[in-house]
Amino acid sequence: MKKVLLALSAAAVISFAATAAQAATKICFLYVGSKTDGGWTQAHDIGREQLQNHFGDKIETPYLENVAEGPDAERAIERLARSGCELIFTTSFGFMEPTIDVAKKFPKVKFEHATGYKTADNVASYNSRFYQGRYIQGQIAGKLSKNGVAGYIASFPIPEVVQGINSFLLGAQSINPDFQIKVVWVNSWFDAGKEADAAKALIDQGVDILTQHTDSTAPMQVAADRGIKAFGQASDMIEAGPETQLTAIVDTWGAYYIKRTQALMDGTWETQSTWDGLIDGILTMAPYTNMPDDVKQLAMETEAKIAKGELHPFTGPVMKQDGSEWLKAGEKADDGTLLGMNFYVKGVDDKLPN
């Protein structure tokens, strides 16, 4: 009975999709959250569906969801590799080390890791310039916030998240030089209750615009409940706050997945490290809603400028939090510094955890 139970539950937790034709190429995905989380993982799963639809019967796209970062991840990746996957996308920062480790054992299998910085002969990395969207959000916040303080619900102190915080603030300061943000770390990518608590704490302390770098829609819901505005993250969260969401950074991975799968089929797959942005369509902004027309106009102009390369969010003069100079007037941050970003710019009301 117990065995049956365990088998049942295992089957329920690990839901493998599709078992189409035999000759199909297996392109596999590893998710940190549930594919219906309304945020990060859902965006990847939409990409996977686009990939499946594009190639139809020629490929299979099994996935494992709710895989914790850490030792579990290594087992899960190895399992995918053993099951005949030819290309495996591991879609969370914390999957980087396990991906590299497993890749050594399976030199013929190709791996692609999202948002990391390590590569190998059979491991490519891909990332999106989320910070471009954050800058636009910052400008909107700078225009709309009456108190000049925004709340930022952050997950883990990794460069990607720090970039977002800094970029948001620089965008806001380009409108209101005294703009400040309060940061709360929840030390989790996905904990609806804790994210909601963080949102409440920030609102109780007087922020009137909320943005998040976590994956659930709970903060959006709290913002709606308390009548302030908020930004969605990773997926369009308009359903959680029809009157609340200003815009959202929407990750659109589909085109990249199709491109890389095509490369695999053509035999031209090579390791690489890409970091695409608004212009490449890997990052799009949800419709600008719940804001006056002039703000909307500004946001769209900024979006166009960033996409065309006319505007780089990290352009000097920029001071670090401690007041020292980081970028001279007109100087643009290089990608290396951004990818390893471990400091705040001036105006963040928080001490960066190490």
Added chain:
Amino acid sequence: MSLIEAVLLTITTAATPLLLAAMGELVAERSGVLNLGVEGMIVMGAVVAFAIAQLSGNPYLGALCGAIAGCVFSLLFGLLTLTLVTNQVATGLALTILGLGLSGMIGESFVGEPGVQLEPIAIPLLDQLPLLGPLIFKQDAIFYLSILCVIGVSWFLFRTRLGLQLRAIGDSHGSAHALGISVIKTRYYAVMFGGACAGLAGAQLSLVYTPQWVENMSAGRGWIALALVVFASWRPLRVLAGAYLFGAVTIGQLHAQALGFGIPSQFLSALPYLATILVLVIISRNRRLTLMNTPASLGQSFVPDR
């Protein structure tokens, strides 16, 4: 609403699911059954409560069905461990895994759907009291139930004959059996009570805390509830104190971060656990009393002599 009031309100919301789940588990453990499936029962309660509330438009019906779902789910545990005498630890873990998976499956079509919120009920006159009014007398039904639950369980365990029997079973099921008390039947009731409480805790998550359904939305609260019971040395009032302390430090640390005190956030995130363990260990430092409160047959299977 002042800042203090707002903070205290958030604390009660955060503490209520822990309190409810822990009270249920306390009764089960007092009868000698260690059910590690709390997390699974909570999440089952959450998904069923959300689904029923959403389909019927009635959050009370949702909450009721959430409690029933937790109860039914715990019956599965009862059937396995009490009737078929399987290992309680392994079965409890399996229940958690099953609950997390099953709830994800049931809830798949409800993700992203707008929730139905359980609105606060103001108790006339009392809700006008300064500070205490909005805090205690203008809350949702599940909050009131959680407080009644503490009072009821304390009274039942220590003031009634049935409670005494239940504790006797937990301390020595052999002796209780010899005295003619029905061990298995009592344990079934205790496990079901635990399940209903956990289910209600789940309903609180999906109807009050964050009125939506997302997979794994219990996010480890079942484990915290389990730990609370042990560190509170199986005393209802200490569970109450522990749950509220945990809630208070959780919320407090978020505010400390927002205020920018510059304390490392990793430390702050660990603080609720550290503080709660520390305080409850200090309260329970009397070894003799703690031993007296520990159900001696906890986790042991009972097979009546033929």
